[in-house]
Amino acid sequence: MIYMDNGATSYPKPPEVAETLIDAMANYCANPGRSGHFMAARTAHEIYKTRLAIAYLFHIDDAGQIIFTKNCTEGLNIALQGILKEGDHVITSSMEHNSVVRPLHMLKAKGVDTHFVQCDASGCIDPAKIKEAINDKTRMIVITAASNVTGTKMPLAEIGRIALRNGILFLVDAAQGAGHMDLDVKKNHIDILAAPGHKGLLGPQGTGFLYIRKGIETTPLMMGGTGSYSDQAQQPADFPEGYEAGTVNAPGIIALGAAIRMINKIGVDVIEEYERRLTEKLQKGLESIPQVVLYGPQDTHEKTAVIAMNIADLDCEEVAGILNDSYGIAVRAGFHCSGMAHKTIGTENRGCVRICPGFYTGEKDIESVIAAVKRIAAEDAR
Template identity: 40%
Template sequence: MIYLDNAATSLNKPQVVIDAVIDAIQHSGNAGRGSSDSAMQASRSIFQARQSLNQLINGKDPRQIIFTHNATDSLNTVIKGLFKKGDHVITTVMEHNSVLRPLYELEENGLELTILDINSKGIIDPATVNNTIQSNTKGMVITHASNITGDINPIKEITQILHQHNLLGIVDASQTIGCIPIDVEALDIDVLCFTGHKSLLGPQGTGGIYVHPDVEIHPLKSGGTGIDTFSHHQPLDYPSRLEAGTLNSHGIAGLAAGVNYLIDYGVNKVRDYERNLLNIFYKELQSIPQIKFYGHFNPTVDRCGILSINLGDFDSAIVVEELIDRAEIITRGGGHCAPLMHEALGTKEQGVVRFSLSHYTKKEDLMVAVECLKDIQKDLSE
């Protein structure tokens, strides 16, 4: 099998991640619930995970790392905890449904929403952000990179504009954290939402939020935290403020192992490797008749390890199935939960065939994919 669907989830995990999950299942109790060895081990493991993630993104304080179940959980918590009826929020056509659907829900209850289109390079022009700000604007929710094209938005320029107007910048880093260097201080990000099971190489069911200490998010959930038992209200301090209930300490242990692996290996190294492979892949694919590419390709510009195509007007789902049947090449077709981006790209009906790499991807695997696509194009055209 050739696995090229890492934008959906990373299949190949470092052995240290697997070992960490097994060890946690065997030895970890419930963090913050008691003083037994097993409970304390879980607490230590979770705090160490906060420290590692904070180091990875250069956050201000490990206590500002909040654990969730995935990026959807993170984004719902943040969007519904920051915005209310009467607020104006800016977002983009590049967003995943985990951003759009919570915003649509709030819009139905009185939120004002502006959705920005992409420019000729497939990203958001900061000038359009500035031109969209209103007196009741509260902030902007924007993806760091498109999960369809891999193109990266100019986050720093956008957050600078937002902060000139005292507005919040919320960034969805689902496709970038772990494969593109992220410094929340340098990028001036107020809130960063992420998942653990993609380029962070952790288990599914893990994710998180980084919240700048000056940002107050109203809790989406209330419940047990292991502290302030007799209070009627959720604790105000992070991370307990947004962490009601038992945490997934087993998964978080695996996530921490993945993050530590990346810190040691080097996110810059991951980025450079994936970008080099992507450029080779892109160049080889250009020889296929009637192939369509989506995204702006520049070998000197950072982008995620994502390359989306179509073969003429053939349905993307058919091409995906042919890749599986002919060479066990795993990709993804269809809509990718980003409906507005497909409308912007003109692929609403056809979808796209998305290839997404990791640092485990080999050049030989991509060459097999190229030859397979050539055969598919030839056979479908006859």
């Protein structure tokens, strides 16, 4: 199978991910933070190494402010539901995933008001519109690092500066950015960063993290099972354990560490450029097919490795089905959990096919996808 669904989760994973996971499970993985024996201490140490690898990649000063979650959605929910209060105003974009849109929708009933800044048809946001939307109740700006529909990169540094100057918290949904582009929390003035471990960070599913800058008042969503302060009924307020209720996914987190250490060694800038060149080749190839309609920025420097397309009037699910059944190519079709993004790019009535190369995609894979789309388009035109 030619795997082009890296926007959903990355595949394959680096070999050291499975090796590290199996080693942990076979040789030492106990419950960290509960007991004092050697195995528990080793597990806690290995988990701490993953925190350090994340801190290094995202330029986070205090690794203790990194909470492990089971995915990006959990991190976004902890941040949105744990920080926002009645009367707060939030600014976000029309390109957000429903992992942001739905918690904000739920918070509306609790008196949290959201303003959606309209992006243009390529999914690009004008930071001036964010500035205009600020009022004296604005507590947070929430923006995706890159759209999961079109790959459009958001101007994070500029938005971060606006947030900083106005004393507003800046939360970034790094689901499509982490491991694919530089996400320096300091350079971009990011206060809160939620990321999955299983996409661009190349770790196992069931992993993710949330960074919350020290000093931001937050309430955990889940209570109990921290292993510390066992005599107290109240959930400890300490980071990170107060926010990691219950036994964590220790083998997954340890294996995620192996993946991130590999990314740190290679350099995220090198990965970004490699994926950009693949995307450029794919985009150029698809552009040359007259029946293909492409969405999102044309300049591949302005996007991550995500191609959104349709072929003439063909149903996108049908195209994905043909690619799977006849060509062994795995893509995703439909609305990609982002109804508003489809309205923004004009595909609200049909969705699109999303093709996402990744770290392990080769040039030959790209050529196979272009050839397959060419044949599907030609057969449809007959």
